[in-house]
Amino acid sequence: MIKVNKIIAATAIFLIGRLAIAEEIGHVDTKFKLIGPDDKIVVEAFDDPGVPGVTCYLSRAKTGGLSGAVGVAEDTSDASISCHQTGPINLDPKIKDGEREGKNVFQKRTSLVFKSMQVVRFYDRKRNTLVYLVYSDRVIEGSPKNSIAAVPIVPWR
Template sequence: MPFSLYVFSSVLSSARSIALIPVCALLLSGCDNNEVGDVSLGLFTTKDIKLDFLNDPIVTGVTCHVASVEADLDLSDPSDSSISCRQTGEITAAMIAQIDKSKSGDVVFKKSKSIFFKNMKVRRIYDAANQTLMYISYSTKETSGSYKHSLSTVPLWGTQAYNSQPQQP
């Protein structure tokens, strides 16, 4: 085989391999083991509302459900999302002691919404004065953010973590 033909076939093979990366990423993005619902937005659209659950990794007595739109054939999903969080188990003072109590809180969930660095995030923020956990969902690109967001709160009232003397922030 002539050298130029060998180089051409090697380049072609490499190009095919590189072209498969986004295809594989797109296929794997559909493999979500936290999905609990899938609602079609109509017969003539490829957009669906996906319903996912997430358990807070530190405050394990909290479960959140997030609804977001996924567009199967688009490069980027819409930024809209909705979140609802509830106490589904015990919340202890030890759990609250472990969380980030800064005003920006912790990212507890992150899901890719585009092949171009757009993510949906859920962040936990602690409101010490009202003894409440706040969960905010939002979508962002790393270069320019979206201002669409949704908020849900979980009061600590009635849990082992509730302190009758509220802490100052």
């Protein structure tokens, strides 16, 4: 049993280490709540952990109120993404060859247990462009709401 726990812990650390961590840039309130924080739109930024030189900006809905304050509220699936080249990009050959196609680069829990927002990276070889897709999913049923951003890979000055 101890070996199994160590393997699970090591796997979790490895997976967490491979996903980006977002930092909040700012937010705006969208709905007043008498008790607890207001509903808001949060703007966050994260650097792609597998492609140095790319930064993505997410805007997403965050539910307030008492349930939001204690972390049990379910956020809506509304999100938008904008990604940009912020430095030189040396693309990993595994990305170019399609071995890391549809790589999950960011994930955020948007409900207590069953719902999360994810950002997945694709590589468009024909156009030498990285494409980022943000969407929400649940254990049983996801949401068709999504947004994409494209980052053409160009020489950095």
